[in-house]
Amino acid sequence: MAPQHHKVTIIGSGPAGHTAAIYLARANLAPTMFEGMMANGFAPGGQLTTTTDVENFPGFPNGVMGGELMDKMREQSVRCGTVIETETITKLDCSSRPFKIWREGTETNSASEPSDTSDAVVIATGASAKRMNLPGEDKYWQSGISACAVCDGAVPIFRNKPLVVIGGGDSAAEEAIYLTKYGSQVHVLVRRDKLRASKVMAARLLKHPKVIVHFNTSPTGALGDGSLLTAVTTKNTLTGEEGQIEANGLFYAIGHVPATELIKGQVDLDNDGYIKVIPGSSETNIPGLFAAGDVQDKRYRQAVTSAGSGCMAALDAERFLSELEESQSETNTGSQSQLDLDMKFKPKSNL
Structure with missing residues (x-):
């Protein structure tokens, strides 16, 4: 069975993931979100599902329960057109394009075929407090x-x-x-x-x-x-x-552990294991792979800053996909070689 292909995939379902999904869906990019089932020890929705009263998220003058806030974000993602899969991703291969993705249960051995492929991926897997x-x-x-x-x-x-x-x-x-x-x-x-x-x-x-x-x-x-x-x-x-x-x-206050197992050895991480992004953006050293939320933020770690970085990731991904489509079109018409395309979107280093 051929892998399901997506233009853009979001892995993670906290404020960063859902904000990215809302923006990408409104841009008619038909995002697919893998919200995970007890991924990183959390139910779909991430850390906020374990929080009671949230009094510092804008728009809720009387506060809101963490679980309720995430339910509202999920509802908005779906309404905007996001396809949400309640599955956990166990493997992500960013070494070739399109990226290869394995859902839990599909990776039986090293030669297993991926369940999905994607032109761009937003990693929003979060972090957990020690x-x-x-x-x-x-x-x-x-x-x-x-x-x-x-x-x-x-x-x-x-x-x-x-x-x-x-x-x-x-x-x-x-x-x-x-x-x-x-x-x-x-x-x-x-x-x-x-x-x-x-x-x-x-x-x-x-x-x-x-x-x-x-x-x-x-x-x-x-x-x-x-x-x-x-x-x-x-x-x-x-x-x-x-x-x-x-x-x-x-x-x-003894630290957090970012959920980066999926991309260790593929993307640049800092000394604490957080994904390194180009300052002022959500871009990693791998073109087409974007990071949002606590998985790349060890300083603020707030729901509202995660949501903001999810917006950044969506806008960065939208621009990347537009450039990719344009480059592929030029390659198909002969105005650009496949080598030029590969060089343009090859992994970078030393962010």
């Missing part, structure tokens, strides 16, 4: 435990309450300082005897009157009243002494 799998973590996840202070710090359960941040880098320092606007006190747990944060951020954190930094301290568990978090248990990494900190909020 978690510590502490006792009680699953019970109180989104009921006091979060991996995004900017997303969740302002919700009522954290206001004027003691909070805990885990981590010693710049992200942890930034999130702790951000949380001082809402919490009564912010405890920062650092497993080593010093902060990894830059000198400026470390100094700002240490001198803040609402911050207490606990060095050589690791969390050991999350306690609560059955509904909400009430305390974090700790252990001194040097002495083994155990303790407990009253807290209504526990925020992880």
